[in-house]
Amino acid sequence: MTTTDEGYVTSKQIKTRLKRSAGQLDGVLRMMDEERSCDDVLVQLSAVKSSIDKAMKLVIARNINNCVDNMDAVDVQNLEHSLDLLLKTK
Template identity: 45%
Template structure:
C-alpha cells in the first residue's frame, strides 16, 4: 500500500501534539488539560487509522473485483482490523 502525504501529515501533527502533552506534563499543567490533549491525540490517531484502513480496503476491493472474486472476506478483514484496534 502507498501511504499518501495526507496520512503522513496527520501523523506529524499527532507527533507535535504528543510533544505538547509531554511539555504540559513537565510544566505540571492541570490534569484536565493534559487529559483533554491526550483525548485529542487518541482521536487523531483513530481517524488516521480509519483513513489507512479505508484507502487500503478500497484498493483491495478493486483488486478482488478485477480478479472476479468475492470481496466479502476483504471487507470482513478490514472491519476486524478496526475492531481490534479499539
C-alpha cells in the first residue's frame, strides 16, 4: 500500500490516483470512438477497474489510519495487510 514516510495516505495521493483513472477512462472512450476491437477496449477497462480499486484501497487505508491513532504501527500494518488480502479476493 502506498503511504508517506509518516505512515498515512494523503489526499494528494488519492487525487493523483483518481486523475490517472480518469485519464484511462478517457482513453477507453477514444478507443470506442475509433471503433477499436472489443479485446483492446476490455483490456483498458480492466486497467481502469484496477486503478479504481487501488484508489478505493487508498481511501480505506486513510480512513483506517485516521481511526487508529491509539494503535501501534504493527497493528495498523496488520489491518492494512488484511485489507490487501480482502481486496485481492474481490
